[in-house]
Amino acid sequence: MIRFLIKGLLKDRSRSLIPLIVTSFGVMITVVLHSWLTGIMSESLELNANITTGHMKVMTKAYSEVMDLSPLNLSIIGADSLVKGLKKSYAGTDWVKRIRFGGLVDVPDEKGETKAQGPVVGWSLDLLTKGTKEIERFNLKKSLISGSLPKKTDEGLLTDVFAKRYNIGIGDTFLLFSNTFEGSMSFTNFTVAGTIRFGSEAIDRGALIIDIKAAEKSFNMEDSAPEILGFLEHQYDDEKVNLISEDFNSLYRNNDDEFRPYMIRMRDQNDMGSIIDYSQAIGTLMVAIFVGAMSVVLWNAGLLGGLRRYSEFGIRLAMGEEKIAIYKSLIYEAILIGLIGSITGTISGLGISYYLQEKGIDISNLMPNSSILMPQIARANITIAALYIGFIPGLVSTVLGAVISGIGIFKRKTSMLFKELEV
Amino acid sequence: MKLKNHGLSNLLIKRPIIAITLIVLILQCGFIFGQSADDILSKVDLNLSSNNRVFESTMNIIGRRGSRFIKSKTYAEGYKKSFTEYLYPPGDKGTKMLKLEDHLWIYSPSTDRTIQISGHLLRQSLMGSDLSYEEMMEDRKLTEMYKVNIEKKEEIFGRRCYVLYLEAKVEDVAYFTQRMWVDVERFVPLKQELYSKSGKLLKWMKSEKIQxxxxxxxxxxxxxxxVMKEGDGTEFEITDIKFNQYITPSIFSKASLKK
Known part of the structure; x- marks a missing residue:
């Protein structure tokens, strides 16, 4: 039966070619779009997590209420032991201290007085410990425009735009004027190890990266940190993060101290919740769009096919074939077309997605003045879902089209066949 | 208005002496009232401002995590020249600040660097306190900066006070308006509320130990x-002050920062 149907489909291409192309193309588009959107959303989420939010973040309760101001004086005291405890309690996670600060970078003249000066936002992260993941999280190697990464605590990275604007070169010394943990003035000399470019205008205008140990010394923050960022082993997982944060916060439920440690999730920060929800809804959205749109297209294709094959069905009915048998053969044909179209569509979609995953598309020029953190190279991300996200709707919608359009067969009257066939 | 004018013109015609006396009295009252508001502010300036002064002060900054104590010595001449050396805590000891006109130089002994700050940065918090660099280092006369009105008389902290409303008459002021409670006998502000141009309360001050x-x-x-800052405020106390002393001119030079 199947062989018979395949033979029919192959020999009468007008019966199968258009539905096959439509299904295959639709499935391919779905797979590519899904992988592309998943890629952009997850890269964007990971970029924000790596630089700002972490997958989760521990801070004092008092700090959490004014965290946008990054007040150093509300930092966690005893941060080192807390980091150790977190690593031990939640296996497979990584926890790092971060100090975000603001300050003035002051470039001296030959007399040691101010030659140029500009405001910077700063991050201090673990740059020097062997095996640190922080360099990768900040994408520092790829962001490096000139020079090298810091090798000593008194070296720092300045954004290229800032360095050019204030005429600071590799090896030049500058002074960071900021505030200590207590609020006193902090003065620290640094040497420019390299210049970087993140691709976000807001950050590139003036940013400084220094080692966490240097910041601890400059701001009198040994064993303290305003924020401890937590990262899961792989990508952000809402369920895992919820479990960890609920478990951690339950330890301090009966503690009223405003400086008690408090964990917040990535979705609780910078309006990331809606982005996470959106990224999780992409699959459903894609299926809904595909099934809706493709069903209409294939239904129409089926109807057209039905009309075109009006005579064929008439002859078959006249020859005594049961209506249900014709209807079944139509559905079997649709299953075959759906299967072949979905397989070819999924394979070609995966191929294009793989190319976009590996090569990506440079979108930095599209957002030259962007103030939000977005990846410079947009890439697709092939997930397991890409294997079925187009395949199932492709098959279902083809069959659905045939099921609906084939109903017309039962409306044919045998008594009218000869008249219809003009015999 | 028509009725009033009509009444006044009637009075002028029928009782010219009474009418003229009334007008003179009204005008005089306004004049005296205006004078007295300016007088009060001038007397405040006489108490607070000086040609030069040398003082030692302490600052107790009361934050959410406890308080911090800072000790310093300041030399000031007019409101354009000022030099401060920090004496305590050890971490800040030796830090010096020199303010000339609208520029401030800060010397840090730990880095042996002098940095210059100016513009809006002078209105930033000084050492994490509730004072700005300007407030710590400036002694500009209020009468030069503000026009003043008396709002009412009121008793605060057990003292009768004039409540003055000050509005800036020059551009370069940190606070566009102020409400000031001035002791009617001593002409010292006991309380000040400092507002932005939009009328938002930015800071308040209370004076104690009037000597x-x-x-x-x-x-x-x-x-x-x-009020924009967390914590319970900063207690600024002068432990020793001398007015109109001779100050070596070299104090107000950049060279004195590294000495």
């Missing part, structure tokens, strides 16, 4: 509270 120093009354302790 007679020579011919003037002077608040030896002022509590500052920047």
């Amino acid at each position: 007679k120093t020579g011919e003037r009354w002077f608040p030896m302790k002022v509590i500052y509270k920047d």
Whole structure:
């Protein structure tokens, strides 16, 4: 039966070619779009997590209420032991201290007085410990425009735009004027190890990266940190993060101290919740769009096919074939077309997605003045879902089209066949 | 208005002497009232401002995590020249600040660097306190900066006070308006509320330990509270003050920062 149907489909291409192309193309588009959107959303989420939010973040309760101001004086005291405890309690996670600060970078003249000066936002992260993941999280190697990464605590990275604007070169010394943990003035000399470019205008205008140990010394923050960022082993997982944060916060439920440690999730920060929800809804959205749109297209294709094959069905009915048998053969044909179209569509979609995953598309020029953190190279991300996200709707919608359009067969009257066939 | 004008013109015709006397009295009252508001502010300036002064002060900054104590010595000449050396805590000891006109130089002994700050940065918090660099280092006369009106008389902290409303008449002021409670006998502000141009309260100050120093009354302790800042304010206390002393001119030079 199947062989018979395949033979029919192959020999009468007008019966199968258009539905096959439509299904295959639709499935391919779905797979590519899904992988592309998943890629952009997850890269964007990971970029924000790596630089700002972490997958989760521990801070004092008092700090959490004014965290946008990054007040150093509300930092966690005893941060080192807390980091150790977190690593031990939640296996497979990584926890790092971060100090975000603001300050003035002051470039001296030959007399040691101010030659140029500009405001910077700063991050201090673990740059020097062997095996640190922080360099990768900040994408520092790829962001490096000139020079090298810091090798000593008194070296720092300045954004290229800032360095050019204030005429600071590799090896030049500058002074960071900021505030200590207590609020006193902090003065620290640094040497420019390299210049970087993140691709976000807001950050590139003036940013400084220094080692966490240097910041601890400059701001009198040994064993303290305003924020401890937590990262899961792989990508952000809402369920895992919820479990960890609920478990951690339950330890301090009966503690009223405003400086008690408090964990917040990535979705609780910078309006990331809606982005996470959106990224999780992409699959459903894609299926809904595909099934809706493709069903209409294939239904129409089926109807057209039905009309075109009006005579064929008439002859078959006249020859005594049961209506249900014709209807079944139509559905079997649709299953075959759906299967072949979905397989070819999924394979070609995966191929294009793989190319976009590996090569990506440079979108930095599209957002030259962007103030939000977005990846410079947009890439697709092939997930397991890409294997079925187009395949199932492709098959279902083809069959659905045939099921609906084939109903017309039962409306044919045998008594009218000869008249219809003009015999 | 028509009725009033009609009445006044009737009075002028029928009782010219009474009418003229009334007009003169009204005008005089306004004049005296205006004068007295300016007088009060001038007397405040006489108490608070000086040609030069040398003082030692302490700052107790009361934050959410406890308080911090800072000790310094300041030399000031007019409101354009000022030099401060920090004496305590050890971490800040030796830090010096020199303010000339609108520029401030800060010397840090730990890095042996002098940095210059100016513009809006002078209105930033000084050492994490509720005072700005300007407030710590400036002694500009209020009469030069503000026009003044008396709002009412009121008793605060057990003292009768004029409540003055000050509005800036020059551009370069940190606070566009102020409400000031001035002791009617000593002409020292006991309380000040400082507002932005939009009318938002930015800071308040309360004076304590009002002492007679020579011919003037002077608040030896002022509590500052920047309402935009967390914490319970900063207690600024002058432990020793000398007015109109001779100050070596070289103090107000950049060379003195590294000495």
